[in-house]
Amino acid sequence: MLDRWSEHPVRPVPVRCPASVAMAVVPLLIAIAARLTPLSSLLASGSARAFDFQVWRPLVFSLTTSSVISAVLTGLLLVLIGYQIEPMIGSVQFAFLYLLCGVGGSAAISLAGVLYSFEGSMCGLFGLMAASAVVKYVQKQDIRADIVLLTMFIIWAIVVGSNTWVADIGAVVVGAVSGWAWLQTRWSSYLRQLGAGLAVLAVCLVALVVTWVM
Template sequence: MTDQAYNPANYCYRHPDRQSFILCQRCGRTICTECQTPAAVGVHCPECVREQRAQFTANRRATGPSGFTVARRRFAMLDQKATVVIIAVSVAIWLLDQVSGRFFTQLLGYNAYYLPTQPWRMVTSLFVHSGFLHILFNMWAVFIFGRMLENMLGTWRFLALYFLSGLGGSMAVTLLAPTTSVVGASGAIFGLFAAFFMLQRSLGSNAVSLLVIMGLNLVIGFLPGTNISWQAHVGGIAVGFLTGYVFSKTRNVRQRGLQIALLVGEAVLIIALTIVGYVLALA
């Protein structure tokens, strides 16, 4: 930990010894993972949950719950649901890819050549992996860091971080290696590393060890014969740092509009730089 002054806004209001970045979506108070309850959007603190349950009980007595309402509430109560869905979809696509003769690699993989007609490959390539070890290590990283970040940020912010970082990886490939074909979630994962570092620093934690690990993994991509797209790693890290910085500076509930605008601005910048890289590749 650093020596900075204690700031109660960075600690759970029910457990003052626990740092947290997540805020109750209703009242804006800081809560830890033990105190948070997943909601349809973000998480709620115990007091807000009690108020909602009391209101729900009153409404249920009057009208009774619909099947859709019950199903939606059950899904909302799943912990780290976005992380689970990302892993499940990635594994399913990898298994289908194995039995279809690499059909999904050809269908969803990214190459700058496809940009004018199939730009969605910048995102779909995140769910395709080249081999067992590739998907094993990538999904392990998503499982570890995805759960932590989804708890800290909430589902929708986590998804924004994941996919913006993935787009950043595709952007860097277009700028630095436009003829290269790439698959895998590595760009998004390096973005998770970088954002987690930024968030930990904003909370006053010493995250230098994470920076070292990220640097070592980045260096591995430069070794000859590894067949790793270091360009995607660099792009993911750059976007992860930027997104983590945005989250750390727009933490207040009142800044939600500004936060969304900055994230949209990031997406626009990534797309613009990708177009620039494609145009330069044709020149």
């Protein structure tokens, strides 16, 4: 008599995370293109008056980085985090959240008066980590490692004199709020989930508009 497990072996279902891979590859391509073209001047964010009302800048801020090495390292971390988060919330919402955290980072540097930044890829990563930490906290999981890691990254940015720490904090705040909003709407309709995300986006854009008109 054949063993039923040998007749019907259990095969692991491959986890597909297309949004994670895409969000990891695009900043690398942008970093390479920025070395060959004036792309950085078109996509950078900040409080410079020349950037006022150019809405595409905050929307793509999380895809920007001037360092190929930074793009590779950030991409690897993003894929690792994506394998945990993307199957839970879906590819579309994962990509939206990644870009949304970049908008939060862009709003933060504009409010802080940072004139120019082309280092937004870490914003998306930190925002995703913050959203994941909020979800794990509500589920009574240990988030001390998440807090320590985020704190270390931000302190390192401050120590080396980078102005990206301001954007990182903005992204963490937006990511945490988005994680909480997802928990409130995860059993609701897709439109309600989308509405929660758009509400967070609207707040960030209003903050940006305030800096543009002042």
